[in-house]
Amino acid sequence: MSDSSRNTAAGAGWGTGERGTYKSLMPERVEKLSWLNPRTLWPARNGVLASWFGDPTGHTRDRWVAQRRADGAPADLVIGRDDPDRFSFMVIGDTGEGDEPQYAVVPGFLRASQDTRFTVLASDVIYPVGSSDDYGTKFFRPYRDYQAPIYAIPGNHDWYEDLQGFMRVFCDAPALAAAERPRPFTRAWLRSLLWHRGKPVDEQRLAGARRMRAAEAQQAVQPGPYWAVDAGPVRIIGIDTGLLGTVDAEQGRWLREVSRGDRPKILVTGSPLYVDGEHHPCPIEGGGTVDDIVRDPAHRFVAAIGGDIHNYQRYPVRVDGRTIQYVVSGGGGAFMHATHTIPRVSVAGVTEDEFRCYPLRGDSLAFYSGLYGRRLRLRRFFTLTEAEATAVIAERLGIGPTRRRQDPARVTRRVRLVAALLGTGRRPDKGARFRLPVRKAYTQLFSPGSATYSPPFFKSFLRLDVTPDAVRLRCLSATGNLEQELAPPVEDEVTIPLQPASIPLPE
Template identity: 30%
Template sequence: MKNSIPSDSKQKYVFSGIAVVLGILSAIAPIWPAGDVAPRVGGLLVIAGILELLHSFRRSSDEERKSAWFGAAITLIFAVLLINATNFVGTALIILIALSFLIDGIRYGIEAVKNYRREANATFEILAMIGNLSVVAIILLTKDFGFDWTIALTGAWRIIGTAISIFHAKEGRSETSGIDVVESLELPDIPSVNSSVKKIQEEERVRYPFDKTWIIVFLVLLFIIHLGRMGLDKTALGILSPGVALFGDVVVALIITFGIISPLRAVFKKITNPIIRRLWIWVDKVPEEQRKKFGLRRIVNSYLERRLRTSIRLRNAGYSFRSAFMTGMQTGLPYAAMLAAIIPVFGMSWYFDTENWAAGIWDNWAASRTDEWRMAITRSAGETPGPNAFRIIPDSVNNSSDFSFIIIGDPGEGDASQLCLKDQIQIVSEKPDVRFILISSDIVYPSGEMKDYETKFWLPMKGVYKPVYAIPGNHDWYDALNGFTATFFEPKAAHDAILARINKDLKFTSTTENHIKELIKEAQRLRTNYGVPTGFQKSPYFQIQTDKFALITVETGVTRRIDDDQLAWLKQALEAAKGKYVMVVVGHPFYAIGEYQGSLNKDFQAIHQLLRDYKVNLVMGGDTHDLEYYVERGFGNDPGSVMHHFVNGGGGAYLSIGAAMKPRDEMPEKEWAHYPATEPLIKKIEDNNSILKAPAWYWTKKLNGWPFTAEFLSAAFDYNTSPFFQSFFEVKVEPSKGVIRFIPYGVNGQLHWKDIETSGNIMPGDKSAESAIEWVFPLTGN
């Protein structure tokens, strides 16, 4: 059964040529300019997979099309694995990559055997099998050569294999799909079937323009809905974000059609085909014109035609990309629209709400530009280099008096997870000794845009009348830091900073002079209306120092790196802080989710080493959405060295579960604590889980999410219902007593030792489980 005519096209040469170039780029990915290799190679694999998928519709037979789809699927899975490389446990990523090549090698081996049995040429299949299996050998041989080169070479091998597959493929063009479907049913040549096929094909031809129209209208309405919910702020980001959400809806529709409905239908079809054949024969016994108007045969015939129509549509989808797209939209778009309508009702979701998918796009964009932007922004301030650069002096913070301040990490979802802390933040901020509030990391989700600041910053902070400072997180960089800069910088500094960033981008941006003025004007309007004091900074990082205490912030952007200017500034600030108690607030923590994070990249590890070299007392980071504590001892050449680490990211986003799900004996240090404790967290999740999430929860709870981490799956169990486990810190600097206190708060006030999970060796001997938690340290330098 082959309903195709041999043909040749320029497409195969163009596509295979592009794939060869992609393969070369993958092979040299480790020597590209600064950046992570895995996501780069993953992006190249995405393009290669799409090329093979598009070319599959030109293949000459159903068997060749299926082979191309399978190959493209493996390539795209490989790409997704690499793009999410940081979410895998240990060697799990390498194991899965090797497994994908092994599966593809076995597939080609099976095809080679089939060709041999029917006395067809099997040379290509044998070579493809050898090529795929050889990748497994490459992985084993290069395991000590370095992760980056292993990824680069295996990615290149896969892409070059795709190029060869496209070049080798036999092409053709479809003439009919109805006959294919009839033959697949193994029906005799009967009038009922033949007339139904002709009628359906003619109806499909006639209704195509109408289907095309309603799909376009549906997509336009979805775009308008996304635009209305996400807001329009007259920037490229304001238009592109709803566009990405719409693209996400299309992807979801295609996944529903070809990933869920089609496989289920294929299984059902396989089981019921014998019955369907008998029903067709039974219906055909009475000519159509002799059937009763409301008789059983007419009803059965209607069902059979509906089933036949679906089969023809799905078979058509295998012959052209346009047909595949139309079939996917006809079947899956209504379901995707339903999901788009109801998902936001249940709170913020990173996985299922396509309106948040744009953040992933902007993450890659901002990652490549953050260091350049940051240097342009800080240089525009005209700050004189030196130990006092970017120094803030809050009112009543001096060398002799006691004072305290609040630190809130990752607050900006704007839903119940943020608002549940609102009253406690207000209560603590009203204490006389509280001089300021510091927000560390991810002020506004999902993309740090000014249009989201009112509901996700100003409204939750209403009632706070102490100065508010901030350091941005990765999400705040997704709009090039415009919203953050307008809100937290001095007005003139904000104007100069945004303008400098524009010039750094060679004015290739939608941000104009008028838009800069609008941003600053809007920030001032909100500042006035809500009465929350902001606008004191000139930089995304700063320092506050007294004679005995130094608070130094380190802004690590999207990729856990700092630029050369910030590095020079940081060294000067640390030098000036020698002999003092030094607290560093960093955008990303060095310890989180029960793991050491410093090894994620060399630059981040270098920052950690710098802080060790200067004997920093304590480091506090956000980004991970919970409260964690670790004691690092005996680093460097000093067995008595100690550095305390806090994760303080539970200020108002979905809860991270990585630390709570980590086995106690796998914690990175011997002294640790985390909030929430494991038992109450598990109880909340299990009380809210539906039966649909039971498999994912079993996978997370029993297998710790392998090959991913439990943390990677956190957002799947985000329930904005009580009990809430969000938190923040009050830090009390008391020169009069020679101590500094770190006091954690939850939604009902100060946390107690019974609320948190610990290693069993950090609670002071004079405290009990009912005692309120205070970490108290001498106010002296290391």
């Protein structure tokens, strides 16, 4: 196992490391996803329309689930497995852009997952709009050598074509019948005039893609877009938060039902409940929140893992004398969301000392300073070394250095100004109130190109090792360099007790 980013800069992928072998896995021609291209933006309009004219995904989801039950899916949507009391599984989120960063994750993922029983994809399987035409290069091809089933929950991007591709691939569901037309001149009618609907599934093309994961050991058919898996001593519950990060009333009723009982539970959700130092409990239509269910001691949740945000974060939250691990795991391939914008953490009793993230804030700042230096042709001004970025993060947030083996760098006025311009923490320096976008808005201003397609990539995935007494959760990284490809570094690790009387201690 190679050094992690917490030990050395080389462990983070900085320097002149040899590039990994991931390009040999890719198709000859890869389309670069551009969020400036109208052909990308216009089909992805449904999220905006749902926020303006009302979100129809709850009704559409109910129709999908009813169709699956009519076709013989279990009424409780629970998948029973024959896993032993000791087994392992993987979690990887926000994977499918089909380019270098996604494929750079694959070699290390395959090494780390060799003896695992299954994988869960947590949110946004396919970018930009979840089209079935994209599953060949963005799902079947990258994971063709993973010899176990893959379950998935959809993210908002998978909903941009009403979940048609997702349901066909993971649930083997035929297309839904046409919905009843809304009454004229209502909000629903206005929404329907502009709503993006995907073209019918190209069954021949999809059949060709499926042949890349055709082995019997790789097969799994889900009962719907939300489900539960009983695996060994734990129950894993996957929920679908749709376009806007909410849960419909029927799914909320089901979630309360499958959360009952003494079996320890792990939630996987498309929208994380704690992220960027904030609490997002996820409302349920009709009242209550997902986090109310997770916190209820009668339900015995030990962890809640969410995708959507493209990095790794962990918050050990104490609830009624026990600790629930709230995790963000969205670093599976899509462009990186910054961590250096996360303020000094103090939320739900979790302090900066207990909080973990990957990439480290200093590496995130150095990464984005390099991007802006290249994009704006101001390399000498914007580009920070990883040592400078780490030092200014420590200064601005009042935290100690997170990299153990690193000589301190001098923090100059230029370094402070760049850090403020790129949104470090919540305390911009005087004269730097303007902040350049480094999160989702970045893709709306700068088309991803060659600057983001070379290491280090700062991608990540999870391995969870389950025993009757505990779950060991590890975050492993993928930088795109050969050293980390051959031996994926462990960027974070925590052991989560499963016994009800146990109180987890922070790592």
